[in-house]
Amino acid sequence: MDTANRALADLRIALVGVPNCGKTALFNRLTGSHQKVANYPGVTIERKEGQFHSREGRRFAVLDLPGTYSFTPTSLDEAITRDVVLGRIRGEPRPDVIVCVADATHMPLSLRLILDLQRLGRPMIVALNRSDIAKRRGFALDVAKLAEKLGVPVVETVAIAPGGTDKLVEALAAFEAVAPLAEAVPLVDGAACAIAAPDRAEAERTQQFVPRLLAEVGYREPLRTRAAARADAILMHPVGGMLVLGIVLFFVFQAVFSWAAVPMDLIEAGVGAIGTWIAGALPDTALRSLLVDGIIAGVGSVLVFLPQILILFFFILVLEDSGYLPRAAYLLDKLMGSVGLxxxxxxxxxxxxxxAIPGIMAARTIPSVRDRMVTIMIAPLMTCSARLPVYALLIGAFIPASAAGPFNLQGLVLFALYAAGVLSALAVAWFMKRFTTKRSHHPLMLELPDYQWPDLRSLIVGLWDRARIFLRRVGGVILSLMIILWFLSSYPAPPPGAVGPAIEYSFAGMLGRALHTVFAPIGFNWQISIALVPGLAAREVAVGALGTVYAMSATEAALETALLPVIASSWSLATGLSLLAWYIFAPQCLATLAVVKRETQSWRYPLIMAGYLFALAYIASFITYRAAVALTA
Amino acid sequence: MTDPTRGPVPMSTLHRGARATVHGVLEHTPVIGDALHSTVGQRLVELGFVHGAEVEVVESMWPSGDPLAVRVRGSTFALRRLEAAAVMVVPVNGAS
Known part of the structure; x- marks a missing residue:
């Protein structure tokens, strides 16, 4: 770096704002795909950092802090924002400049936070976000006057439009880098509290000041659109709203199955073609077996579910971005309250x-510790996308793709499996409520943001993140487990003159037979028993494992790349249904248990979780298997 | 606008469509965030439920009006009855 550049040292900026102010869209607009997600030192709050360069080549490190209404936190998430801004977290240098993202469509709420922040006396910029929407709805505000009153720069931003952050970048460039040494010293706890956590009287004084300040800067409140009011009247209607919610969820699960069919066929055909090509190109050695039976058959059978996972995430992101999710929470509050959530x-x-992992981490926004623990404990009962490969395989093999009225029967069964997970989660929550100490109050206090069109850029960034995480798992954990499994299923080689598939003489065969004694009562054969072991590491691996096990046990030289027809012909219906039931509860993958350990800071919860899930899975499979055998006999 | 003959009532007693002016938030309210010592009252104040603010109940759930959606200062919040009961309001004439 030359001297000219050194003068323009890196600037660390932090985005602070009330929830739903469009902060994340702004973050995505500023940093694009240059994002890094990690944890804050010592705590397990997700730390989202990105960077961008100004036209002069200066680097800006951007930290996206969790949304907060005030510096008197009610949840772990909000506490982190306060602590980072105050430089109270060891190993996390205090940001040089705070960008307070204000929502122009909800000025009073944002302004209160701005006043709290401004009191800290730190370098700061106010970004008046969503100013375009606000103006269309009659918003007016003298930006220059507000900047003068607050004593900090105020710029208008439109996070969802190209170039919408130019003014912000320009204003940031005007800040000199603050010498990090003197500033990074954490404030004394007590002293910081006085400034940072205003008591109620203080909060009330600030609140009374807000409308006066707004009047002085010529603020005109944007109107609530008639369309929004009408949408709420339908979507939040006690009966109509519930109906819509049911239809929305149902549609999502139907879409996951029907939209994904074509890309899944393409991936399957592609994987099959690669397998055939390699099989033809290589001599029949252990290497060929490893590549074709181990890696391609195993990894390919997991990779094929990428389209379904992306479709599910697409809908979750759209529902989240549009402002519908908090309404759904409103509708379900009473129901969830009845089981203590x-x-x-x-x-x-x-x-x-x-x-379950992002779900368990998202539980940090729940203020009550007990509520949070119950939510964490039942999160794995929600059917995660990793179970989708297993469901999809089994449904494809055992449920005919016939139409049931206007619906696809396979889609209906999938919906029923999801519903079974939800109902058992409610039952478990109710059970935990009965046997833990009662708390009198579980606050809701949830903001219902304005409806908005989902931001395409954030959608793409979000989906790309998911695809990357999934592919990294396929390439990392899943690939290595497939190789280990291939080794276990290939060695020791069968004795000379042995009849039957080679895998029966291998380590995997021995292990499977040992486990088989445990799982025989619920109808699992030894191939399933083997697959369950790597399935512990990550659930979707079970499918890959079955792929490997069956590829290895093919007595013919014919290479089996398609798993579905094999199990459809070799398992009984009772076994298939039993395995489906097993996966409703399926003991957690190790990654989830590790996250629970980290989030709860104890071994108690992950152990209880693994234990109760195993027990439920075994019981459910036992009942399903016995009932199916009795009915089909 | 405000009917002086009627004293403040808990916001939880308002029906859908009702408008009122906030009188104040009760002093003693439940603690939220067990470890963080913040109270429902303080958060309500921070959300905008302060003396003089106008509120409107935009939606409420059946059968018992729990939770309800309240609009204050241009923002809407879903509150459980217990939280809404901590806000004392004076109903605006003819709108309840």
Whole structure:
């Protein structure tokens, strides 16, 4: 770096704002795909950092802090925002500049937070976001005057439009980098509290000041559109709203099955073609077996579910972005309250449909510790996308693709499996409520943001993140487990003159037979028993494992790349249904248990979780298997 | 506008469509966030439920009006009855 550049040292900025102010869209607009997600030192709050360069080549490190209404936190998430801004977290340098993202369509709420922040006396910029929408609805505000009153720069931003952050970047460029050494010293706890956590009287004084300040800067409140009022009248209607919610969820699950069919066929055909090509190109050695039976058959059978996972995440992101999810939480609050949960638990639980890990982490927004623990404990009962491969395989093999009225029968069964997960989650929550100490109050206090069109850029960034995480798992954990499994299923080689498939003489065969004694009562054969072991590491691996096991046990030289027809012909219906029932509860994948350990800071919860899930899975499979055998006999 | 003959009532008693002016938030309210010592009252104040603010109940759930959706200062919040009961309001004439 030359001297000219050194003068323009990196600037660390932090985005702070009330929830739903469009902060994340702004973050995505500023940093694009240059994002890094990690944890804050010592705590398990997700730390989202990105960077961008100004035209002069100066680097800006951007931290996206969790949304908060005030510096008197009610949840772990909000506490982190306060602590980072105050430089109270060891190993996390205090940001040089705070960008307070204000929602122009909800000025009073944002302004109160701005006043709290401004009191800290830190370098700061106010970004007046969504100014375009606000203006269309009659919003007016003298930006220059507000900047003068507050004593900090105020710029208008439109996070969802190209170039919508130019003014912000320009204003940031005007800030000199603050010498990090002197500033990084954490404030004394007590002293910081006085400024940072205003008591109620203080909060009330600030609140009374807000309308006066707004009047002085010529503020005109944007109107609530008639369309929004009408939408709420339908979507939040006690009966109509519930109906719509049911239809929305049902549609999502139908879409997951029907839209994904074509891309899944393409991936399957592609994987099959690669397998055939390699099989033809290589001599019949252990290497060929490893590549074709181990890696391609195993990884390919998991990779094929990428389209379904992306479709599910697409809908979750759209529902979240549009402002519908908090309404769903409102609708379900009473129902969830009856089993001792807050409506707030709805959002973490919905995320758990994609993966229990982000769901468990999202539970941090739940203020009550007890509510949070119950939510974490039942999160794995929500059918995560990793179970989708297993469901999809089994449904494809055992449920005919016939039409049931206007619906696809396979889609209906999938919906029923999801419903079974939800109902058992409610039952478990109710059970936990009965046997833990009663708390009198579970607050909801959830903002219902304005409806908006989902931001395409954020949608793409979000989906790309998911695809990347999934592919990394396929390439990492899943690939290595497939190789280990291939080794276990190939060695030791069968004795000379042995009859039957080679895998029966291998380590995997021995292990499977040993486990088989445990799983025989619920109808699992030894191939399933083997597959369950790597399935512990990550559920979708079970499918890959079955792929490998069956590829290895093919007595013919014919290479089996398609798993579905094999199990359809070799398992009984009772076994298929039993395995489906098993996966409703399926003991957690190790990654989830590790996250629970980290989130709860103890071994107690992950152990209880693994234990109760195993027990439920075994009981459910036992009943399903016995009933199916009795009925089909 | 405000009917002086009627004293403040808990916001939880308002029906859908009712408008009122906030009188104040009760002093003693439940604690939220067990470890963080923040109270429902303080958060309600921070959300905008302060003396003089106008509120409107935009939606409420059946059968018992729990939870309800209240609009204050241009923002809408879903509140459980217990939280809404901590806000004392004076109903605006002819709108309840």
């Amino acid at each position: 807050s409506g707030r638990a709805f959002i973490p639980l919905l995320s758990s449909f994609a993966c």
